[in-house]
Amino acid sequence: MSDSKSYDILFKIVFVGLSKVGKSAIVSRYVDNMFSMRNQTIHPEFHVRNVVVDNIKVSLQIWDQGGCDRYMNLGNLFYRNAKGVFMVFDICKRDSFEYCQSWFDTTTRSVNKYNGFKPEKCVYYLIGNKTDLALDRQVTIEEAEQFSKSNNIKYLETSAKEATGLILFESITRDMLLKHTEMEPTSSISLMYSKSNSTASYLSTCC
Amino acid sequence: MNVTNLNRVLFSKQNVFIYPPEIEKGLNGTISISSIDKGSIYLMWTPLPSNEQEDAIQSATSPSPSPSTSLNSSRNIEILDNWNVKVHVKELKSIKKYTPTIGTPYIILNTKKNITVPPFFFEQGGVRELLKSLGSIIQLKKSSLDSNIFNVVDFSDPLQRSISSINLSDELHFGDTEEHDEDDSHGQNQQTESNSLRKAQIIVPQNNNNNSGGSNGNSPKISYTPPRSISPPISIGIGGNSNLLPPTMSPSSVGGSGFSMSPTSKLLSSSMGSDSGNDSDISSFNMLKSSSNAVLSTSPNSNLPNKRTLKKEKSSNIFDNFAKISQLAKSAQKNIFEETGKKIDNHFRNLLNKDTKPNQSTSSILGANLANSGTGQSGNSLSNSISPQKNTGGNSSSNYNSIFEQLNDSMNSLGSSMDYFTPFNISSSNFSVELTLNRKECNPLSPSEWYSYFDEEGRICLANQQILLKKIFYGGVDDSIRKEVWPYLLHYYPFDSTYSSRDVLKFEKSQEYFTIKRQWQSISCEQESRFSKYTSRKQLIRKDVIRTDRLHPMYQGDDDQNPNLQLLNDILLTYSFYNFDIGYVQGMSDLLSPILSVMENEVDSFWCLKGMMDRLESNFHKDQNGMHTQLSTLAKLLKFIDVELFNHIDSHDGSNMYFFFQSILICFKREFHFQDVKTLWEILWSNYLTKQLPIFMCLAILLQERNIILEADMSFDQILKLINQKAGKMDLDEILIDSESLVKYFIVKQINVPDQSLLSLKESVSTFY
Numbered sequence: 014m015s016d017s018k019s020y021d022i023l024f025k026i027v028f029v030g031l032s033k034v035g036k037s038a039i040v041s042r043y044v045d046n047m048f049s050m051r052n053q054t055i056h057p058e059f060h061v062r063n064v065v066v067d068n069i070k071v072s073l074q075i076w077d078q079g080g081c082d083r084y085m086n087l088g089n090l091f092y093r094n095a096k097g098v099f100m101v102f103d104i105c106k107r108d109s110f111e112y113c114q115s116w117f118d119t120t121t122r123s124v125n126k127y128n129g130f131k132p133e134k135c136v137y138y139l140i141g142n143k144t145d146l147a148l149d150r151q152v153t154i155e156e157a158e159q160f161s162k163s164n165n166i167k168y169l170e171t172s173a174k175e176a177t178g179l180i181l182f183e184s185i186t187r188d189m190l191l192k193h194t195e196m197e198p199t200s201s202i203s204l205m206y207s208k209s210n211s212t213a214s215y216l217s218t219c220c
Numbered sequence: 221m222n223v224t225n226l227n228r229v230l231f232s233k234q235n236v237f238i239y240p241p242e243i244e245k246g247l248n249g250t251i252s253i254s255s256i257d258k259g260s261i262y263l264m265w266t267p268l269p270s271n272e273q274e275d276a277i278q279s280a281t282s283p284s285p286s287p288s289t290s291l292n293s294s295r296n297i298e299i300l301d302n303w304n305v306k307v308h309v310k311e312l313k314s315i316k317k318y319t320p321t322i323g324t325p326y327i328i329l330n331t332k333k334n335i336t337v338p339p340f341f342f343e344q345g346g347v348r349e350l351l352k353s354l355g356s357i358i359q360l361k362k363s364s365l366d367s368n369i370f371n372v373v374d375f376s377d378p379l380q381r382s383i384s385s386i387n388l389s390d391e392l393h394f395g396d397t398e399e400h401d402e403d404d405s406h407g408q409n410q411q412t413e414s415n416s417l418r419k420a421q422i423i424v425p426q427n428n429n430n431n432s433g434g435s436n437g438n439s440p441k442i443s444y445t446p447p448r449s450i451s452p453p454i455s456i457g458i459g460g461n462s463n464l465l466p467p468t469m470s471p472s473s474v475g476g477s478g479f480s481m482s483p484t485s486k487l488l489s490s491s492m493g494s495d496s497g498n499d500s501d502i503s504s505f506n507m508l509k510s511s512s513n514a515v516l517s518t519s520p521n522s523n524l525p526n527k528r529t530l531k532k533e534k535s536s537n538i539f540d541n542f543a544k545i546s547q548l549a550k551s552a553q554k555n556i557f558e559e560t561g562k563k564i565d566n567h568f569r570n571l572l573n574k575d576t577k578p579n580q581s582t583s584s585i586l587g588a589n590l591a592n593s594g595t596g597q598s599g600n601s602l603s604n605s606i607s608p609q610k611n612t613g614g615n616s617s618s619n620y621n622s623i624f625e626q627l628n629d630s631m632n633s634l635g636s637s638m639d640y641f642t643p644f645n646i647s648s649s650n651f652s653v654e655l656t657l658n659r660k661e662c663n664p665l666s667p668s669e670w671y672s673y674f675d676e677e678g679r680i681c682l683a684n685q686q687i688l689l690k691k692i693f694y695g696g697v698d699d700s701i702r703k704e705v706w707p708y709l710l711h712y713y714p715f716d717s718t719y720s721s722r723d724v725l726k727f728e729k730s731q732e733y734f735t736i737k738r739q740w741q742s743i744s745c746e747q748e749s750r751f752s753k754y755t756s757r758k759q760l761i762r763k764d765v766i767r768t769d770r771l772h773p774m775y776q777g778d779d780d781q782n783p784n785l786q787l788l789n790d791i792l793l794t795y796s797f798y799n800f801d802i803g804y805v806q807g808m809s810d811l812l813s814p815i816l817s818v819m820e821n822e823v824d825s826f827w828c829l830k831g832m833m834d835r836l837e838s839n840f841h842k843d844q845n846g847m848h849t850q851l852s853t854l855a856k857l858l859k860f861i862d863v864e865l866f867n868h869i870d871s872h873d874g875s876n877m878y879f880f881f882q883s884i885l886i887c888f889k890r891e892f893h894f895q896d897v898k899t900l901w902e903i904l905w906s907n908y909l910t911k912q913l914p915i916f917m918c919l920a921i922l923l924q925e926r927n928i929i930l931e932a933d934m935s936f937d938q939i940l941k942l943i944n945q946k947a948g949k950m951d952l953d954e955i956l957i958d959s960e961s962l963v964k965y966f967i968v969k970q971i972n973v974p975d976q977s978l979l980s981l982k983e984s985v986s987t988f989y
Binding site: 053 | 764769770771881937941
């Protein structure tokens, strides 16, 4: 089945952030180009979107989970093999930004714990969502950037409602590819993923 | 008529309220003890006319107007004039006082005729004074069983009573005959052939109580009963020439009337609605509506109409007539159930009765049911069926492996490896064939059937409960009566509660709710700024409310405009104060949304949510123990039923069964369509077969995909995606049928469960189905 594989590499991206910041909204805007009213996310779900970056076919497995930390402890598998992490906050909600600040360590620890490899392998982005409501902004670009810089991660702003800033997916894909080749300089992408497991065959049939 | 002039007020207390459900804020009024006419003493309650609120103090100190006066003066006021209470002190049987430490004291009157009088709430006290005053007129004796009950010492032997009633009837000509003349139906009363019957009239003070019209603000609404359903006018000849008409039991058959009653009482009230002359006396007993309220009665006459006041009586005649009516009602009830429209329900009940017989195997029960159901489809073959081949002959599934074969085999080889058979093919098992027929044939619980489960006083006896729950398990509930049924399923109303005790309960629960609600409402901004836990809870609820089922018509529209969102918010916030340990956890808004859409009332929704949370509370505990327990039970059950699939999932780190986290957490709220969720929840609440049905449902869902999972060698991620994608696309009946066959299979096989691992599940299943 591997010969019918429709991509060269698969990356798992996870979304974290406080409740109601718009994690699911960003995902569904990107995957389905929809902005819809939906209930709060309880169950982690994931979506797949294939993109081509620099002539490399990449399958993005985008995981979304609820912001309610009560259910996290069952979601350990959520972080496993994650190559990219979006930490999302609502620019109009100060507490959601502070949450990202205080949660950064926890998140990296979780990713490391369930990833089984060094933290440098994973790309982190800080995302300020809801720029359509910029009038009520409570978090300035400056402070968000300052936090990002001090943790050596990137900061981007989006509006899921107005479909702006969705470049973040392409951007993180590039960074993940870069990191991947850094970490695995000897093996080509295709070589490495030809031994890929059932995931590949499954995704190829449904994507 | 100057009746008022003859009145003498012995006691009067203002600001005494009654709380009919139709009137949100209750009715303010004055309770008084008055001597009317020739020294007959009445306990009366008169509402303040709605336009005279400001005169409250004045009217309370002045002599209380007699009911007839108030009737005349306020005839145009819609409801108020109907709520008058007038009870002759000789009719009092007992008085129960409730003096809660917090809240308003109230009394409940119990009359000899078991006529319901609404509880009186003494907003400004006065219970003791009333009792004292009453005690000086009649002899009250504290009950030895309950010091809050005051029994009236019965001075009236039958002879005395009839004497007193003769006196009463003499007095009556003052006020009431005149009123009768104003009313067409009472004009008929004058033509009564039997004097004794006429004397036996029970006259209502309000007196505009003719049933035949069914609409003219009739019947003193003596008590507030659960909304819905009223009987249509049906005539029954009292003289024995019954001309029964097929009653239409539709709850909406009488516009605007919001009462419910059992079929028996319905019939009684219907019988009262006759236009024919020979029963016109009886028609003055306004039995409509009020009959459902008969409280605490044990006599064969417990179906007596509720009258506030019995002015005339000649007991033996009355009783004779009521006996006749009861008989007619009984026969009428039979007729109702023989109606074609009711046949299915009736059949169902017959069937249910049958299968409670001991020593009948599942299949033969089900088979017998089919045979009896008169549908004619393969009833006979199924009735004999322990042999599965007959019924599944058409099933071409290649890996056909019937549970029955397994079952028969396992009877001979308990504990052998054959017990773990794979693949598990539910659809080709005989359990499911029979169950399909059963579930598919069962209609939702209809209003008429629902009302038939009540006894005269509004209880559902234990035997009926079991039938009822089974019925709900197989058919769900008709949308029109969900509002009435859910409070029982969620243990808001006890099944053995009576009409009147539910009235009290509803009042108390309403008070309790608003007490808790006031707790958070009274938190000032100042306080809130130092109460971060409250603030964060409030914000979390707000966040979730504005994204709960917003595509449902009830919750559409602007965030701040839709009042239902505010209700969701208030109920959840109140619940977080009611159950402070749980507070609010995501998922609870999902539980409330269907409940509110059904109950359409803040207080009722709250208490139903409470009932739901009682079932699910452990799901929301911080340690997640409840969830872990259920998911690991699911894993063990899977291992027991289909070890191959279990091994596969286990090898992919999936034995935590996390795929079903959300399904278990909020009872498949997001996995099925809104309408289906309501049906499903009723079925779960029925607790029929097992309280753990969700676990079996998860298993059924998983097993539907077993071949796909195994053939594609799916990883955890893929299984999760596969299961997630099934949301909203599953057929509820299909899943339920599969789940049920799994339960039954488990019941049969549980003896072979190797260890204690499924003990809780074993205990949860009922072997008596």
